[in-house]
Amino acid sequence: MxxxxxxxxxxxxxxxxxxxxxxxxxxxxxxxxxxxxxxxxxxxxxxxxxxxxxxxxxxxxxxxxxxxxxxxxxxxxxxxxxxxxxxxxxxxxxxxxxxxxxxxxxxxxxxxxxxxxxxxxxxxxxxxxxxxxxxxxxxxxxxIVNVGQRPAPARLAHVMIELRERLRIIGRLDGNNFEMPLTQEQIGEALGITAVHANRVIKQLRQEGIVDLHRGRVTVLDERKFLELADFDNRYLHQSPTL
Amino acid sequence: MxxxxxxxxxxxxxxxxxxxxxxxxxxxxxxxxxxxxxxxxxxxxxxxxxxxxxxxxxxxxxxxxxxxxxxxxxxxxxxxxxxxxxxxxxxxxxxxxxxxxxxxxxxxxxxxxxxxxxxxxxxxxxxxxxxxxxxxxxxxxxxIVNVGQRPAPARLAHVMIELRERLRIIGRLDGNNFEMPLTQEQIGEALGITAVHANRVIKQLRQEGIVDLHRGRVTVLDERKFLELADFDNRYLHQSPTL
DNA sequence: TCGCAGTTCCAACAAAAGTTAAGGACGGTG
DNA sequence: CACCGTCCTTAACTTTTGTTGGAACTGCGA
CATH class of the missing domain: 2.60.120.10 (Jelly Rolls)
Structure with a gap:
């Protein structure tokens, strides 16, 4: 490069x-x-x-x-x-x-x-x-808020959307599909839960038709439900230089 | 003033x-x-x-x-x-x-x-x-680490010791006694647990003779157990200007 | 002094998450 | 192709934490 x-x-x-x-x-x-x-x-x-x-x-x-x-x-x-x-x-x-x-x-x-x-x-x-x-x-x-206050499924959705938001800025999104190359063990470590529980949560979101995570790739299944679950407000990313 | x-x-x-x-x-x-x-x-x-x-x-x-x-x-x-x-x-x-x-x-x-x-x-x-x-x-x-990885009693002890460490710097300690003017509701909000559970944890630490919290005042009962429980390493406070 | 409001404390029950253990899928490699 | 290790998946069980509701305590002001 x-x-x-x-x-x-x-x-x-x-x-x-x-x-x-x-x-x-x-x-x-x-x-x-x-x-x-x-x-x-x-x-x-x-x-x-x-x-x-x-x-x-x-x-x-x-x-x-x-x-x-x-x-x-x-x-x-x-x-x-x-x-x-x-x-x-x-x-x-x-x-x-x-x-x-x-x-x-x-x-x-x-x-x-x-x-x-x-x-x-x-x-x-x-x-x-x-x-x-x-x-x-x-x-x-x-x-801190994510780990401290949100239930596990919302934690996962929130981390996913934050990552998506940032990938968007550098032009790394393809449709409703983006990379999140963490093992379930690492997802657990990010969310403050065990790997077993991370697996349960991923399975649940998949079954509810909200989002799928497979081999380090996130596929959004139902954008509305996904956003609602994540409780995401992008203000904290401070993306506007004028503010 | x-x-x-x-x-x-x-x-x-x-x-x-x-x-x-x-x-x-x-x-x-x-x-x-x-x-x-x-x-x-x-x-x-x-x-x-x-x-x-x-x-x-x-x-x-x-x-x-x-x-x-x-x-x-x-x-x-x-x-x-x-x-x-x-x-x-x-x-x-x-x-x-x-x-x-x-x-x-x-x-x-x-x-x-x-x-x-x-x-x-x-x-x-x-x-x-x-x-x-x-x-x-x-x-x-x-x-984040505190809320994400430590069991509730350790979370409380860690927040207490961080506060004590910082109060020490500005000369606000009296012996093994210092101020922490939070209600149990607020302690819960700090640790990512409910107020009821915060109460349980405070009670437990009191009964085990580790630390007492009464009306916004912390009294350390057993310094060794207290430190061990909190798993506190002050490096993250970066108190040394030369480093 | 009484009563009010905000705490603290507690018990019983429900839900979420941790633990342990084990089988299955997958990719890479000899 | 068979083997290996890593990751994913699941089940059964335990522990921790949340929920609800209520009682006791405390400081404060009418």
Whole structure:
């Protein structure tokens, strides 16, 4: 994958959430990025590590998670191309969670130093990245609500619709069909339920003709029921740069 | 409360998490702040509102929350003096959650404009505030883990210890006794359980001689058991400015 | 002082989710 | 093609949590 295409995904996404000037785009296009390929299920940065780079997803799916003392794991977020899941490491140098690939991925690494220099040169870019980390934070808030208050079927539907909404932005939807490459074990970890229960829930939604999940692909069967179940309000994604 | 004392709490807290120069402190001390008093259980900013100020807690406890379609409420975080719970509104202008007082509170409002100007003048201060929002985000991640993976008694213990840790920083601990002014209803909303179950859990921890909660005051009965139950690792609070 | 409203507390029952265990489907590989 | 490992699927049973409804306690104001 050419380095240009990698930057394109980032810029496309940033344009959605922030107003951005052409000079600033030029600056981002000039950033030195070192590209590496990762197989599926591979750690990128680990909890406790000291990060010196940020990682831009050029291709593939990644997830952030934390593992507690009893060995249970909680998935915190799912990430798609164009996102920088560990932007926070710029100021929180010691990682407080894991970042790992879900599928084989192409990642672009940008050194903290490079980003710091860019920020000093272009405060507007810094503000844009700051806003990006704030949207990340808003997504965590919604994730708390999902895990804390919604019944399991609604949790699943909500995560699916959030992912669909974000895939739409980067043009990765085909009809009522989109990728969600998690095993049922991982879905359980994302929703705060066991894999067995995740299976029950998936089966139920399939039988009720709401949505089907098969081999990492989501197929919406009844859009109305799906939306109603998920109780989804996209405001928390803060996609409008003017607001 | 004199305006100086208000700023002091903020500066004390910022010094813990960031290295900060004396000139920058002078700038913060010079910020125009307008002070208002709020009764208990009063909304400060509401979900959907457009914010033009950030709010510094000078005295009292506040909480952030989201309410979903079925009326259930999830508490996202508890805030104490010296914190700026809605700093995120600087770049996410339309609120995606509520901020309200828990107890009667004294709040200092700083306009977004003032903060923006300060950031342009002193990029280092901007970075410090950015870091502050990132720590906020880290706390949300841990809250997700708490609600998603820990059994109810451990959830309660974890929230208690997080609060204690933060109260310690601002010098608000008296021995093994500290304030946590939430009703059992609110504790339920924070932990993602019902008030009835919250009551069961509190009772259980009391009977097991681990911790007692009475009228908004926490008394630790057995520190060892308490720590073990909570599974608390303070790394996510990022209290060391050098890391 | 009384009564009111908001808590706290509790019991009985119902529902949701966890645990354990095991069979079946599927993709990859020798 | 047969084998292997991973994931999916299901059933039976246990535990945790939710629901409903009501009693006791507490602080506050009429």
């Amino acid at each position: 050419p380095s240009d295409a990698i930057r394109a995904a980032l810029i496309k996404r940033l344009r959605i959430s922030s107003a951005i000037a052409d000079e600033d785009i030029a600056e981002i296009e000039a950033l030195p990025i070192s590209v590496r390929h990762f197989p599926a299920e591979q750690p990128v940065v680990r909890d406790g590590e000291r990060a010196t780079n940020c990682c831009l997803i050029a291709d593939g799916f990644c997830a952030r998670s934390k593992t507690i003392a009893n060995g249970k794991r909680q998935i915190l977020s799912i990430h798609i191309p164009g996102e920088i899941p560990d932007l926070m490491s710029l100021f929180l140098h010691v990682m407080d969670h894991d970042l790992a690939t879900l599928t084989p991925s192409t990642l672009g690494f940008i050194s903290h130093e490079t980003l710091q220099r860019l920020h000093r040169r272009r405060p507007v870019v810094a503000e844009m990245f700051w806003r990006d980390t704030l949207i990340d934070s808003a997504m965590f808030r919604e994730w | 004199p305006s100086d004392a208000i700023r002091a709490a903020l500066i004390k807290r910022l010094r813990i998490s960031s290295a900060i120069a004396d000139e920058d402190i002078a700038e913060i001390e010079a910020l125009p702040i307008s002070v208002r008093h709020f009764p208990a259980e009063q909304p400060v900013v509401r979900d959907g509102e457009r914010a033009t100020n950030c709010c510094l807690i000078a005295d009292g406890f506040c909480a952030r929350s989201k309410t979903i379609a079925n009326g259930k409420r999830q508490i996202l975080s508890i805030h104490i003096p010296g914190e700026i719970p809605d700093l995120m509104s600087l770049f996410l202008h339309v609120m995606d959650h509520d901020l309200a007082t828990l107890t009667p509170s004294t709040l200092g409002f700083i306009s977004h404009e003032t903060l923006q100007r300060l950031h342009r003048r002193r990029p280092v201060v901007a970075e410090m505030f950015w870091r502050d929002t990132l720590i906020d985000s880290a706390m949300f991640r841990e809250w």
